Amino acid sequence: MVRHVVRITCLAMLSLPIACGSGDAAPRLPVEPLALPELVHLEPGAEVGQGPPGGWTHRVVRSVPRLVSGDLEALPESASATATRFRTVITAEVEPPGPRGRSARLIRVGVGNAVPVGDRELVITRLGPREAFETLGVVDRVVLIAAEAKLNRGRLIARSPTFALFQTPTVLVVEGRHREVDLHYALLVDPASGALTTLCWPKFGENPSPPDAILRLAPELSFDAQLDAQITRRIGPAPVSWSFAMTGPPPGDRIPLSDAEASALVTLKAVDRLEPLLRSLAEKPSSASQAPAHEHGPVRRK
Template identity: 35%
Template sequence: MSVLTTNPRGVFWRGAVLLLAAIPLMTIGASQRQESRPRAATAPTASTDAVPPELARLAPGERFRDDAPPAGWTHVAFKSIPMLATGAIDTVSPESHATARRIRLVILADVSGGRLRRVGVGLSAPVVGRGPDAGDVIVSATNVGDDSGEWSAKERLILAAGSRELGRVELAAATPAFALLRAPTTCLVGDEHETVDVMYALMVEPGSDRLRFLACKPAVGGASPVVRELEPPAIVDGPLHVKATTLAGYPIAWSFAMIDIPAGDERGVPAELALLLDPGRLETAQARPEAVEAAFRALAARPALAPTARAEGPPQGD
């Protein structure tokens, strides 16, 4: 993703440009923008068991901790905290680094009776002024509330742009116990920043309410597809590569790209799943959600190639 400034020296905007791609990347598309509300749990019935999960936008003001989801939700599946890591990081200010870490991507799940009832996506920020264990609060471009503290005009601009970018997410495939989220994301491919259909899979283990979470990157740039499983709640840093465009020696535009999907237990991707993850075949995945689920369950049953260290989130005040 690129950001263009109106100041040739980039002085004012250096602190404002980075979170447009720093939250790789989710909110709900316009046709699916249904705010989540706490609701009472209901016993599954034969008719409701066959209903796939809905995709919900998390309501501003909902507070949670990594180990305690908001009311009406059962799992904090994933939280990504952006960080500027490589590339032209010397062209952005220290304030920009802090702003990047303030706005996080969050994925929640509502699991009951062995069924994945809802998947919720939103942006969160640390709760301020309530101690180190206060957790996060859901924020939106039009409603940051009081719990997240003061927001500058530049930060609000970043939040608004990030919300629009996250609106491209969609539910690529879903069954009553499985969901595959497709999130077009600016990724580092070789030396270039390119849009890649990063995907996140959530599935409920049969006979239980255990949730499994996998991050997926399709084959790009001649590389093989990668799928890694993370243990919920997966609280990770999201390293970003920074690219700056200069004019007369001054940076005037920036692009930010996800360096890689989060660390986790990686497994060899069978050919059938690799085909289903191919961006050109996503319509096939949508038409055959049971096949997609079966392929992911077969993958999850394989031994890990090389278990990688679980990424741990920083203190909530970062």
């Protein structure tokens, strides 16, 4: 009996430093913060025509340009082909929910320009791939350089483990004129299911007016990016350069905003307030699906 008591006492003494240390609470390992999503450029040669490329879970947006309005009669066939050759693609990698209640999260956002190569659609940069680069003419290659420069201006301006706000420049028709604006894409991951919702709205200028509405995009949206062509320079009577602009933002369900929601969307900077606002907007019913882009200008508040 004494032997058993001594043995139990010794075991208790051996376990004492682990349980109690020097009388304070047991030390805890620091909790690693969840990594924030990163913005990356898609690898040259990635196939994006049929869905997300390898290593990605979602092809968020794919735009296929088509000329529909403007100075089309004066547009040379070569310029028309160049204007409609390049497609813009946005992708996402979402980690699904895991064991022990681990939430889904947004790992990264990808962007790239792609061109058709036979029956495929491949991401292209100045580094290749060769099979895509060989399909381009001299003017196409100049446009590719400009398209890459514009792509490099895209930024994640707010992010959390389940959210990213991607801002990218584009050119839209605004009140009959071609204007460079910023398009905002809000990517929202449901922590419980891993489902991805994307919202979109344009920003006009450095001090923009609050928008009337935002757009909720269809999952895996592939859309007809309708273009307007305008002559920007002539030598004598002959046009020698053109500007191309989308006639509207991507199509989606139009979500009207209250004055307070619209103002907050413009002024909020802190992600801990912006993300909940966007999630609440994503759950609102839409007023109607957005009309085809050529039938209206971008959504804006007067």
